[in-house]
Amino acid sequence: MAPNDRRSFLKLAALAGAFSTDSLFHQAHAADWQAASRAVDHLDAGAVAQNEDFWSVIQRSYSVSPQIINLNNGGVSPSPIVVQQAVERYNQMTNEGPSYFMWQILDQGREPLRQKLARLAGTSAEEIAINRNATEALNTIIYGLPLKAGDEVAGSKQDYPNMMNAYRQRAARDGIVYKQISFDFPIEDVETIVKAYEQAITPRTKLVHVTHMVNWVGQLMPVQQIADMAHARGCEVIVDGAHSFGLLDFKIPELHCDYFGTSLHKFLSAPIGSGMMWVKTDKIEKLWPLTCYGDPHSSDIRKFEALGTRSFPIEQGIGEAINFHEAIGSKRKQERIFYLKNYWATRVKDIPGVKLHTSLDPRFSCAICGVSIEGIPPTQLMTTLFDRYKIHTVGIDYENIHCIRVTPHVYTTIADLDKFLGAMGEIAASRKA
Structure with missing residues (x-):
C-alpha cells in the first residue's frame, strides 16, 4: 500500500473506529457473543447471572494474570483485550506523526465518543465532558462553583478523600464552611440516610455532596431521595459516581442531581486514565473551568476539556469499552x-x-x-x-x-x-x- 493510500486508510479507520460495525469488538467477538447471548435470551438477568457458560465467553475476553487473583477491581479494573488493542493501535498511529494524527485525525473522534457516552448515560451529549478520572471531574465542579465565604457544603466522612480535600482547600482559600456527617455502615434504611443529610442542612447550605457507591465498603446511597430532599431546601447536589457508572443499570437523570463525575476505568473497563463529567445544561454557564478557557462563562460543555495535549488513544479506547459493556447488557x-x-x-x-x-x-x-x-x-x-x-x-x-x-x-x-x-x-x- 502506498504511503498516501495508507494514510487515507488510517484516517478512515480512525474516524470509524469504535463507532462502526467494523469496530475491534465486532471483529473479535461478534459471532461468539451473539451465540452465547442467544443461548440465554429466554432467561431474565438474574438467571443469566448464574449461567457460567455465558460468562465464560466474557471471561476469555480479558488478559488477566493467572499468577494472582485480583479482587481489587474497585480501585481500577483491567481493560478487555480489544480495548487494549484499540489503545495500542491508536498509539502507534499517533507516533507516526503526532501533531497530524492527534489533532487532525484522532481529535475528530471526540464528538462521536461524546454521543456514545451520552447514550449510555441517558443524557444530552451537550452535558458530557470527557476527562481523565472522577477526581478531575469532581474537582472541576467543586472548584468551579461560585461559592463564597460563609456558604456551606454538606458531605460525609465516608466520601472519597480527594473530594474532601478539595472542599477543605476551598474552605482555606475562600472561607466556605465544609460540614461532614458520619455513617456506621451497613445501613439498610433509606430514611435514616436521608435524614442524616437533612439534619446537616442549614439556611446557608448551598451544596450537598453524595457518593453513589461508597468506595470503602460499597454502601449504595439513596441518591434520588437525598437529591429531592436537598432541592426542596434550595441546595444543589453533586454526585460522586466513580464506582457506580458502568456497574449499575441506571441513567444519570434518574438520580435527580445537578452534577456527576465518574472514572471510566473502573467497572466500565475503559482504558486506565479515562473519566467523564456530567453537568446539567442550565448549570454549565455559571461553572468555572478548572483550566483556562477563552470564555469561562460559556455554556459549552467543551470548556471543561481545555487540557492541552492529552492521550487521544486512551479517549478512543473508551469507545471499544462501551461496545464491550453494551454487548453484555447493563442489567x-x-x-x-x-x-x-x-x-x-x-x-x-x-x-x-x-x-x-x-x-x-x-x-x-x-x-x-x-x-x-x-x-x-x-x-x-x-x-x-x-x-x-x-x-x-x-x-x-x-x-x-x-x-x-x-x-x-x-x-x-x-x-x-x-x-x-x-x-x-x-x-x-x-x-x-
Whole structure:
C-alpha cells in the first residue's frame, strides 16, 4: 500500500473506529457473543447471572494474570483485550506523526465518543465532558462553583478523600464552611440516610455532596431521595459516581442531581486514565473551568476539556469499552457482579470470627464488600492473603471502617471466589492454633 493510500486508510479507520460495525469488538467477538447471548435470551438477568457458560465467553475476553487473583477491581479494573488493542493501535498511529494524527485525525473522534457516552448515560451529549478520572471531574465542579465565604457544603466522612480535600482547600482559600456527617455502615434504611443529610442542612447550605457507591465498603446511597430532599431546601447536589457508572443499570437523570463525575476505568473497563463529567445544561454557564478557557462563562460543555495535549488513544479506547459493556447488557452485568459478591459474602459470613461490613441487600450494595477477621488487622489480612494465596485485596483502616475490601468483576470466576473462601477459612482458623 502506498504511503498516501495508507494514510487515507488510517484516517478512515480512525474516524470509524469504535463507532462502526467494523469496530475491534465486532471483529473479535461478534459471532461468539451473539451465540452465547442467544443461548440465554429466554432467561431474565438474574438467571443469566448464574449461567457460567455465558460468562465464560466474557471471561476469555480479558488478559488477566493467572499468577494472582485480583479482587481489587474497585480501585481500577483491567481493560478487555480489544480495548487494549484499540489503545495500542491508536498509539502507534499517533507516533507516526503526532501533531497530524492527534489533532487532525484522532481529535475528530471526540464528538462521536461524546454521543456514545451520552447514550449510555441517558443524557444530552451537550452535558458530557470527557476527562481523565472522577477526581478531575469532581474537582472541576467543586472548584468551579461560585461559592463564597460563609456558604456551606454538606458531605460525609465516608466520601472519597480527594473530594474532601478539595472542599477543605476551598474552605482555606475562600472561607466556605465544609460540614461532614458520619455513617456506621451497613445501613439498610433509606430514611435514616436521608435524614442524616437533612439534619446537616442549614439556611446557608448551598451544596450537598453524595457518593453513589461508597468506595470503602460499597454502601449504595439513596441518591434520588437525598437529591429531592436537598432541592426542596434550595441546595444543589453533586454526585460522586466513580464506582457506580458502568456497574449499575441506571441513567444519570434518574438520580435527580445537578452534577456527576465518574472514572471510566473502573467497572466500565475503559482504558486506565479515562473519566467523564456530567453537568446539567442550565448549570454549565455559571461553572468555572478548572483550566483556562477563552470564555469561562460559556455554556459549552467543551470548556471543561481545555487540557492541552492529552492521550487521544486512551479517549478512543473508551469507545471499544462501551461496545464491550453494551454487548453484555447493563442489567446482566449488574446482576452478575452482585451475584459474585453475594456468592462469597453469604458463605464467608458463617466462618467463625468473620464479619461483613456491607449489606447483602441489592438496594444497598452491588460489587464492593468489606470483610474482616476478628483479631487480625486489615493490612495484615491483606498481606497474608497475597503472600500465602496470591489473592489481591486492599486493607482499609479509615475513620470507623476497618476491613479488607473485596471486589469481583465480570472476568472473576467461581473458582477464584472458592479459593478466596478457602483462604479466609484457613486464616480464621489459624487464629486459635
